[in-house]
Amino acid sequence: MNVRSQIAMVFHLDKCIGCHTCSIACKNIWTDRKGAEYMWWNNVETKPGTGYPTKWENQEIYKGGWEKNGDTVSLKGTGKFKGLKNIFHNPYMPVLDDYYEPWTYKYQDLFTAPEGDDQPTARPVSLVTGETIEVKSGPNWDDDMGGSPDFARQDVNLEKLSPAEREAMFQLERMTFHYLPRICNHCLNPACVASCPSGALYKRGEDGVVLINQERCRAWRMCVTACPYKKSYYNWHTGKSEKCVLCYPRLESGQAPACFHSCVGRIRYLGVLLYDADKIERIASATDENLVEAQLEIYLDPFDPEVIKQAALNGIAMSTIEAAQKSPVYKFLKVWKLALPLHPEFRTLPNLFYVPALLPGMANVQNGIYNTTSKSLWHGIDATRLPIKYLASLFSAGNTDKIVEVLKRLMAVRMHRRGETVGDLSKEEISAAMHEINLNGKTADEIFRLTSLATFDERFVIPPAHREESIEMLENTADVKGNTGFGFKERPARGL
Amino acid sequence: MFMKGKSIIKTISIFSLFVATIQLPLAAQNGEATFKQSCGVCHSIGKGKLVGPDLKDVNKRRSEEWILKFVKGSQAFIKSGDADAKAIFDEYGGMVMPDQNLSDDAIKSVIAYVAEQSGGAVSASVAEATPSQTETKDTANLADLILKGRLYFEGNTAFKNGGASCISCHNVNYKDMIAGGVLAKDLTNCYARLGGDAGISGLLSSPPFPAMTQAFKNNPLTQDEIKALSAFLQDVDNPQAPQTAGMNPLLIGGLIGFMILFGLILLVWNKRKIRSVKSDYHGRQIKTIN
Numbered sequence: 001m002n003v004r005s006q007i008a009m010v011f012h013l014d015k016c017i018g019c020h021t022c023s024i025a026c027k028n029i030w031t032d033r034k035g036a037e038y039m040w041w042n043n044v045e046t047k048p049g050t051g052y053p054t055k056w057e058n059q060e061i062y063k064g065g066w067e068k069n070g071d072t073v074s075l076k077g078t079g080k081f082k083g084l085k086n087i088f089h090n091p092y093m094p095v096l097d098d099y100y101e102p103w104t105y106k107y108q109d110l111f112t113a114p115e116g117d118d119q120p121t122a123r124p125v126s127l128v129t130g131e132t133i134e135v136k137s138g139p140n141w142d143d144d145m146g147g148s149p150d151f152a153r154q155d156v157n158l159e160k161l162s163p164a165e166r167e168a169m170f171q172l173e174r175m176t177f178h179y180l181p182r183i184c185n186h187c188l189n190p191a192c193v194a195s196c197p198s199g200a201l202y203k204r205g206e207d208g209v210v211l212i213n214q215e216r217c218r219a220w221r222m223c224v225t226a227c228p229y230k231k232s233y234y235n236w237h238t239g240k241s242e243k244c245v246l247c248y249p250r251l252e253s254g255q256a257p258a259c260f261h262s263c264v265g266r267i268r269y270l271g272v273l274l275y276d277a278d279k280i281e282r283i284a285s286a287t288d289e290n291l292v293e294a295q296l297e298i299y300l301d302p303f304d305p306e307v308i309k310q311a312a313l314n315g316i317a318m319s320t321i322e323a324a325q326k327s328p329v330y331k332f333l334k335v336w337k338l339a340l341p342l343h344p345e346f347r348t349l350p351n352l353f354y355v356p357a358l359l360p361g362m363a364n365v366q367n368g369i370y371n372t373t374s375k376s377l378w379h380g381i382d383a384t385r386l387p388i389k390y391l392a393s394l395f396s397a398g399n400t401d402k403i404v405e406v407l408k409r410l411m412a413v414r415m416h417r418r419g420e421t422v423g424d425l426s427k428e429e430i431s432a433a434m435h436e437i438n439l440n441g442k443t444a445d446e447i448f449r450l451t452s453l454a455t456f457d458e459r460f461v462i463p464p465a466h467r468e469e470s471i472e473m474l475e476n477t478a479d480v481k482g483n484t485g486f487g488f489k490e491r492p493a494r495g496l
Numbered sequence: 497m498f499m500k501g502k503s504i505i506k507t508i509s510i511f512s513l514f515v516a517t518i519q520l521p522l523a524a525q526n527g528e529a530t531f532k533q534s535c536g537v538c539h540s541i542g543k544g545k546l547v548g549p550d551l552k553d554v555n556k557r558r559s560e561e562w563i564l565k566f567v568k569g570s571q572a573f574i575k576s577g578d579a580d581a582k583a584i585f586d587e588y589g590g591m592v593m594p595d596q597n598l599s600d601d602a603i604k605s606v607i608a609y610v611a612e613q614s615g616g617a618v619s620a621s622v623a624e625a626t627p628s629q630t631e632t633k634d635t636a637n638l639a640d641l642i643l644k645g646r647l648y649f650e651g652n653t654a655f656k657n658g659g660a661s662c663i664s665c666h667n668v669n670y671k672d673m674i675a676g677g678v679l680a681k682d683l684t685n686c687y688a689r690l691g692g693d694a695g696i697s698g699l700l701s702s703p704p705f706p707a708m709t710q711a712f713k714n715n716p717l718t719q720d721e722i723k724a725l726s727a728f729l730q731d732v733d734n735p736q737a738p739q740t741a742g743m744n745p746l747l748i749g750g751l752i753g754f755m756i757l758f759g760l761i762l763l764v765w766n767k768r769k770i771r772s773v774k775s776d777y778h779g780r781q782i783k784t785i786n
Contacts, residue, residue, distance in 0.1 A: 050773075053773075054772075054773045054774050055773045061769055061773060091765050091768030091769060093769070095769075097778070098773050134781075134783055136774070136781060137774055150776070
């Protein structure tokens with residue numbers, strides 16, 4: 001057993017309102033620079049939709065992620081030979097149009113325009129060329145376009161559906177959408193790290209954050225192709241690639257990353273998971289239908305004395321192990337089994353998990369009356385507006401059982417709380433639902449609490465970074481004692 | 497006083513005459529050395545045109561000031577708008593005379609030498625001016641010589657003293673020979689331009705062009721090598737020689753290889769991402785600005 005610690009995340013999609021506050025918080029802190037304007041380290045997509053960059057999920061276009069290769073995995077687009085073959089011209093890279101051409105407006109024209117018959121307008125100008133442009137698309141151009149032919153119907157996940165299922169999905173009564181906020185998954189088996197010819201990418205030992213060393217990056221851009229989530233971006237101004245850093249300077253000082261901190265719907269949870277690094281290769285090469293189950297297996301029980309002992313042997317601080325025991329991510333993922341990874345079939349073992357949205361059941365309106373197709377509003381699992389197959393394509397590599405299980409759990413918690421607070425559901429109905437998935441009232445209450453009422457400290461359990469100790473590895477802090485602190489910029493008139 | 501003054505003038509004039517008689521041969525002597533070193537390669541005195549014009553009686557045709565200007569910087573002089581200088585430059589096919597780094601005195605001494613020679617060398621036979629015509633060449637040996645020259649030119653045979661092969665800077669259009677350098681003048685027609693064997697061998701034994709002077713300063717060509725090169729250049733200049741530039745196997749091979757390469761690129765990378773994934777709907781968007 002080779003125990004390591006990893007900062008992992010859960011996004012509760014039922015709570016996401018698609019406000020993009022997370023994206024703006026991230027943009028203001030990290031990517032509001034020349035060459036980085038088009039990057040959205042955090043973005044919010046509408047599903048069904050094509051996403052950002054457009055159709056990023058289609059690895060036949062972008063060749064990202066890993067492929068199962070017997071008992072191991074190999075990179076789909078790059079790697080030793082394929083990478084060498086394409087090292088000077090990588091043919092699968094997204095172009096700027098696949099993202100969008102960033103722009104601003106000539107706001108000054110509003111003030112300086114000469115008097116005329118028409119209102120002055122602020123024309124859009126490209127942030128790349130500085131020229132006036134025709135805005136063709138933006139990073140969330142498919143926002144709320146849940147039934148549109150150009151976006152929703154081009155969703156890559158629809159390929160798993162039969163034409164009839166696809167058509168049914170876009171009937172007026174069934175049309176629906178939900179949001180999917182995305183950041184870097186800080187994967188356990190990161191394809192970007194594996195693809196880099198310069199060795200510029202690395203996974204931090206202490207918390208598993210995947211970073212690009214800006215000194216070593218030589219702009220091969222293999223990581224841009226290799227990352228199946230397209231979360232590594234090339235900065236055309238600096239000639240280096242950049243990606244989400246999980247706000248590690250904030251993490252080190254005990255603050256949640258900016259997108260987590262600013263989340264209006266409080267959908268985000270962050271905590272430590274302990275995992276067994278020896279199992280990565282075996283689990284990454286599991287068969288598609290077992291991928292989700294296998295990935296859960298790699299995360300270890302932080303209460304197990306053997307795990308604690310091995311973790312301590314690997315140099316994991318006791319404070320980190322304690323944080324892992326309090327981790328909300330561990331609860332959602334392992335204890336309650338409510339969270340699922342996004343596109344596990346990319347085989348990168350992502351560390352960002354999603355609680356799928358419990359979408360409304362099918363219904364139609366007749367004579368102004370809302371009729372559900374199921375017996376009651378609470379039995380809509382089998383008739384969700386989005387086909388289970390569609391959700392399975394997103395979160396479980398096609399394993400529909402997993403999706404049904406999670407949705408049933410979510411529904412059981414709701415029924416339980418409805419029974420507690422409103423009391424209009426029969427006891428038999430609730431206990432049947434709870435019994436089906438082995439959920440007791442106490443656990444359901446805990447799920448409810450962490451979902452709806454959790455405080456900052458419950459949602460973000462950040463292990464101490466022990467910076468006071470780490471600096472002692474580099475220098476003797478006693479040497480500079482008295483050299484910093486309170487002083488004078490100018491010599492005072494009296495004194496000294 | 498008057499007498500005294502007259503005698504002083506007499507003394508001075510006698511003295512100056514004396515100095516002049518001493519000085520003239522001295523200047524002419526220096527002039528001879530300078531002429532041989534710097535001018536003789538391209539110019540003759542009364543023996544006809546070589547690379548440049550025959551300098552016989554040049555002191556009578558041109559003023560001293562004109563000659564000084566031309567020798568020191570012919571191009572600048574031509575650009576300054578002198579019609580005579582331009583006429584000469586055009587007459588010799590735009591062949592640039594290298595600027596000579598000589599003092600005014602040295603040039604004057606050369607003029608003096610030319611003046612002296614112009615008087616005495618009238619009898620020099622005109623026939624001597626084109627020795628290549630009188631020279632008979634063994635045709636069997638000639639083919640060998642041309643081949644040898646070609647090998648020297650292309651650098652397949654190294655020059656004995658280690659000089660750079662001609663092709664590194666010069667080009668000639670000759671049969672299937674690959675194209676040479678473009679750093680210096682094209683030599684295809686140089687044999688006629690430079691006045692045959694005499695011009696070529698004179699030029700090669702002490703090259704007057706600054707770059708060539710530097711290149712062959714420490715590793716001059718031998719007489720054998722010059723002879724071979726001269727024969728080769730004559731053959732190059734021969735308009736009867738079959739010009740096979742159109743059938744150059746290198747060019748055709750290159751073209752075929754190029755097409756095969758591009759075909760392969762199309763095949764190997766036929767699944768590459770060519771267009772933006774958004775081009776479908778970008779194309780349908782209505783433009784609001786022209």
